Amino acid sequence: MHEWALVDAVASAAETAAEQEKLKKVDAVVVVLGELQNVDRAAARRLFAELRKTKKKALHRARLEIRAEKAVFRCRACGKTFGLRDLNKLSHKESEAVHFLPEMAHVYTECPACASRDFEIARGRGIYVREIRGER
Amino acid sequence: MTDPRVFSIGMRLSKVRRIIAVTGWKGGIGKSSIACALALALAKAGLKTGLLDADFTGASCHVILGARRSFPKEIEGLEPPLVAGVKFMSASFFSGGRAVALRGEEITQSLLEIFCVTQWRELDYLIIDLPPGISDASLDIIRLVPRAEMLVVTTPSVLAEETLRRSLKLFRAMRIPVAGTVMNMADRNGRAVGDKPLDRVPFDSGYEKTLGNPRALAASKLFKAVARLAAKLDAGMVRN
Numbered sequence: 001m002h003e004w005a006l007v008d009a010v011a012s013a014a015e016t017a018a019e020q021e022k023l024k025k026v027d028a029v030v031v032v033l034g035e036l037q038n039v040d041r042a043a044a045r046r047l048f049a050e051l052r053k054t055k056k057k058a059l060h061r062a063r064l065e066i067r068a069e070k071a072v073f074r075c076r077a078c079g080k081t082f083g084l085r086d087l088n089k090l091s092h093k094e095s096e097a098v099h100f101l102p103e104m105a106h107v108y109t110e111c112p113a114c115a116s117r118d119f120e121i122a123r124g125r126g127i128y129v130r131e132i133r134g135e136r
Numbered sequence: 137m138t139d140p141r142v143f144s145i146g147m148r149l150s151k152v153r154r155i156i157a158v159t160g161w162k163g164g165i166g167k168s169s170i171a172c173a174l175a176l177a178l179a180k181a182g183l184k185t186g187l188l189d190a191d192f193t194g195a196s197c198h199v200i201l202g203a204r205r206s207f208p209k210e211i212e213g214l215e216p217p218l219v220a221g222v223k224f225m226s227a228s229f230f231s232g233g234r235a236v237a238l239r240g241e242e243i244t245q246s247l248l249e250i251f252c253v254t255q256w257r258e259l260d261y262l263i264i265d266l267p268p269g270i271s272d273a274s275l276d277i278i279r280l281v282p283r284a285e286m287l288v289v290t291t292p293s294v295l296a297e298e299t300l301r302r303s304l305k306l307f308r309a310m311r312i313p314v315a316g317t318v319m320n321m322a323d324r325n326g327r328a329v330g331d332k333p334l335d336r337v338p339f340d341s342g343y344e345k346t347l348g349n350p351r352a353l354a355a356s357k358l359f360k361a362v363a364r365l366a367a368k369l370d371a372g373m374v375r376n
Contacts (some may be wrong), residue, residue: 005213005253016143021303032137097230100214100253103192103246104230106237117237125245129138 002100003039006127007064013129014062015055023134025067027060034124035071036102038095058134071124072104073105074118077116086112102126141252145280148213152186152256156315156369157264157277160289161299166320167289170337171265172200173359176286176350177366179221183260186216189226190277191267193236194245198228202348211252220350225254242274247276263368270303278312285315287369290334292323315369335368337361 014029029048033039036069049065071084086111089097102125106117150153158171168191175187189197198204206217207229216223227236227246232260240244256262264284266274277284286307300317307314322336338357347353353359 001212002210002253005144005148006140006254008147008212009140012143012147013138013140016137031140065359093232093270095230099248101227101230101246103238104227104236106242107231107234113218117235118239119240123302126249127140129140 001043001047002092003043004047004051006039007044007070008051009035010064010127010129011048011051011055011059011066014092015059015127016133018056018058018077018134021132023058023132024102024136026132026134027038028063028133030065030067030133032069032128032130034069034102034128036098036105036121036124037081037126038099038123039127041066062134066128069124072122073111075111075114075116076118076120078111078114080111080113082112086095115125137366139248140325142280145248145251148251148254149262151258151283153260154262154263155185155189155262155281155284156287157266157271157274157284158287158289159266159274160296160304161269161303162291162293163268163290165268165289165296166337167268168196168200168265169343169358170287170289170318170320170362171263172197173353173356173362174369175224175263176201176220176264176354176358177363178239178261180354180363181366181370183370184223184258186201186223186256186259186262187263188242188250189224189228190264190265190273191249192227192273193238194267195226195228195231197224197265198226198349199227200353202230202349204233208254211255213255215255220354223256223259225250227339244274244276247273247280251280263265270306278310283313285313286313288317289320290317291321292319301328304342316365318365326376335361335365337365338354338369 099106149182181183203219208214217227288295317332321339340358
């Protein structure tokens with residue numbers, strides 16, 4: 001599953017942060033899941049529960065907290081700000097391509113006002129670690 | 137906010153013995169052709185080889201290799217398809233043959249994503265085909281994969297040679313390893329540049345007809361010269 005690699009990266013980032021912050025125990029890893037990449041939440045939780053065991057002991061009981069973030073695009077040509085709902089509906093194949101590589105949004109979508117492909121993904125692109133909570 | 141993907145790149149490449157980035161600072165000098173032929177030659181020599189087309193906006197390795205119908209498998213990320221014995225990854229798998237218009241930051245994001253999710257597993261060689269010049273993708277490879285060795289391509293043109301000189305000077309100053317320099321489309325007038333030993337790949341008038349057919353490519357004049365270069369690279373003879 002494609003999500004495996006992303007969640008594994010989250011667990012590795014948390015492991016490194018725990019080492020740097022000298023945390024004996026990580027309680028929670030808070031991640032932001034961007035709407036554009038459409039990562040499966042249930043799969044992410046399940047994978048994290050498996051992958052945390054492959055990392056250092058401090059991470060073994062950590063839970064994954066997920067915050068959703070709406071996708072926001074900003075057109076560089078006309079300045080319009082828009083969201084996923086404002087765009088033409090993607091086919092299953094196109095959605096899959098954006099799921100694997102969110103920058104493919106530039107291939108399959110355009111600014112609803114001026115049709116430019118030159119837009120910025122201002123928010124809600126993919127997966128980020130917002131916070132790691134634990135005990136020293 | 138922490139981008140977790142950077143923490144996975146080392147792991148994803150941990151079983152790759154050697155990484156060669158094919159670069160050149162002018163367009164149309166045959167970087168992709170050399171990169172594809174090099175990957176094929178290494179694979180034919182029995183070495184486990186991967187090829188990453190890092191030229192997202194001008195991808196062409198899939199055309200050279202005839203990989204239009206291939207697609208990665210979802211196994212702990214994305215498992216690159218095997219094309220003519222080479223594990224091959226390209227943004228072309230996702231762009232459906234359409235134009236890919238990306239700015240610098242978007243190229244960086246794409247490269248991070250590809251490195252994070254691609255499961256190369258055990259490889260002797262990973263060949264990376266870079267876009268022309270020294271901008272986003274090339275600088276990102278230097279930053280994210282510092283052990284990548286540059287294989288610098290030029291042609292018998294004063295313009296290409298001038299940029300080759302500048303690139304070698306910069307790589308030396310930045311302490312970037314250089315695997316070698318290659319003069320593509322070499323003719324009798326091709327000269328050495330500076331003190332760098334150039335490997336020559338002759339102009340191959342029949343090359344165009346091999347596009348999309350790795351078997352035909354492997355029988356070409358270009359391939360034979362690149363196969364000699366691959367053997368030297370693997371023997372460590374080209375390292376400057």
